[in-house]
Amino acid sequence: MRPLFHPSIEDVTVEAILHALSDPVRVAIYGQIAGAACPQICSNFVNISEKAIPKSTLSQHFKALRESGLIRGERQGVEMRNTSRCAEIDKRFPGLIAAIIRAHNIQSAQKARNGTKRKGAGRKAGNK
Amino acid sequence: MRPLFHPSIEDVTVEAILHALSDPVRVAIYGQIAGAACPQICSNFVNISEKAIPKSTLSQHFKALRESGLIRGERQGVEMRNTSRCAEIDKRFPGLIAAIIRAHNIQSAQKARNGTKRKGAGRKAGNK
DNA sequence: TTCATTAGTTCTGAAAATATGAACTATTGA
DNA sequence: TCAATAGTTCATATTTTCAGAACTAATGAA
Numbered sequence: 579m580r581p582l583f584h585p586s587i588e589d590v591t592v593e594a595i596l597h598a599l600s601d602p603v604r605v606a607i608y609g610q611i612a613g614a615a616c617p618q619i620c621s622n623f624v625n626i627s628e629k630a631i632p633k634s635t636l637s638q639h640f641k642a643l644r645e646s647g648l649i650r651g652e653r654q655g656v657e658m659r660n661t662s663r664c665a666e667i668d669k670r671f672p673g674l675i676a677a678i679i680r681a682h683n684i685q686s687a688q689k690a691r692n693g694t695k696r697k698g699a700g701r702k703a704g705n706k
Numbered sequence: 707m708r709p710l711f712h713p714s715i716e717d718v719t720v721e722a723i724l725h726a727l728s729d730p731v732r733v734a735i736y737g738q739i740a741g742a743a744c745p746q747i748c749s750n751f752v753n754i755s756e757k758a759i760p761k762s763t764l765s766q767h768f769k770a771l772r773e774s775g776l777i778r779g780e781r782q783g784v785e786m787r788n789t790s791r792c793a794e795i796d797k798r799f800p801g802l803i804a805a806i807i808r809a810h811n812i813q814s815a816q817k818a819r820n821g822t823k824r825k826g827a828g829r830k831a832g833n834k
Numbered sequence: 835t836t837c838a839t840t841a842g843t844t845c846t847g848a849a850a851a852t853a854t855g856a857a858c859t860a861t862t863g864a
Numbered sequence: 865t866c867a868a869t870a871g872t873t874c875a876t877a878t879t880t881t882c883a884g885a886a887c888t889a890a891t892g893a894a
Contacts, residue, residue: 579843579888588816592809593728600725621841632883637843656841656890671812677805681720684799688716707859707872749870760854765872784861784870 582644582651587666590647592674595667598646599678603627604639608662609679611649617659710772710779715794718775720802723795726774727806731755732767736776736790737807745780745787 599605606626611618643649651660664675727733734754739746771777779788792803
């Protein structure tokens with residue numbers, strides 16, 4: 579098992595960050611890691627989505643987050659402690675992560691409101 | 707040939723925007739459309755990358771940008787006029803597009819500088 | 835030591851997404 | 865009516881992603 583790869587901050591790209599965060603499971607994971615005060619363990623996220631995420635899939639998601647430079651993972655005993663690299667990234671791309679997280683929160687809030695009021699909305703309507 | 711689909715602004719998602727802009731060709735296209743004063747025609751972008759992009763591929767890229775809600779395409783005679791929907795998107799997700807474009811500009815500027823000074827940099831080094 | 839447990843990675847094949855040549859559609863202007 | 869131009873759609877090859885199974889590494893018993 580080879581040691582985990584983390585890009586140095588100069589090698590972090592906008593494309594990789596956007597790609598990593600364009601997946602609903604990964605933004606959810608990243609949001610929680612970035613918002614937490616202490617390092618988060620991978621297996622905490624098995625139930626972040628409606629249905630349980632298989633651990634091989636979860637491992638791939640963490641790999642994507644790590645290799646895009648969004649998080650850092652350090653093995654601590656039998657488990658993996660994940661922390662956000664948002665301070666570093668914010669220095670390189672000021673405001674980027676904050677804007678994405680903010681947009682995400684707006685969207686989640688709207689979804690929650692619509693979920694209670696009008697059912698079945700938000701479909702790609704009129705597009706046979 | 708069915709009419710082009712454009713999502714209404716409430717149906718635009720952060721995930722779709724990030725995914726659309728996580729592709730280097732598509733950000734380049736979007737950046738130019740967003741920065742231009744007048745509508746841009748698809749075929750202007752054939753040479754936006756090093757190698758020419760086949761028109762079927764280009765058409766798919768435009769479709770991705772349209773269906774994510776980032777641009778609007780209107781047929782005008784034989785060609786297609788593309789405009790950015792950034793005003794609408796900025797109302798829904800304030801600062802998101804601006805932050806992404808800014809980050810992209812930072813990255814491009816750095817790439818240009820490194821390209822002249824140290825060749826072969828930016829590779830995923832030390833990762834067998 | 836050896837065994838079991840826990841947490842995560844890697845391998846493998848299936849499923850989904852993307853890229854592109856070829857064929858097609860729509861508009862315009864000889 | 866024909867040719868040219870701009871773009872879409874179809875078919876298929878390539879690439880990426882998903883997820884079960886097997887594997888690795890650390891820890892804590894017995």
